[in-house]
Amino acid sequence: MLADAARVEQEPEQTDGNKDGGKPPVQLKTKDDIKNYLKGIM
Numbered sequence: 897m898l899a900d901a902a903r904v905e906q907e908p909e910q911t912d913g914n915k916d917g918g919k920p921p922v923q924l925k926t927k928d929d930i931k932n933y934l935k936g937i938m
Contacts, residue, residue, distance in 0.1 A: 924930045 922929075922933055924933055
């Protein structure tokens with residue numbers, strides 16, 4: 897069981913094919929966060 901866990905940790909992280917190059921998802925918690933995010937991608 898430990899060998900399986902060690903092998904899984906060594907595998908590269910799977911990306912979902914986003915065009916942003918695999919950046920982590922943006923956390924938009926406030927209206928200002930959303931406004932700033934939208935300004936950045938426009």
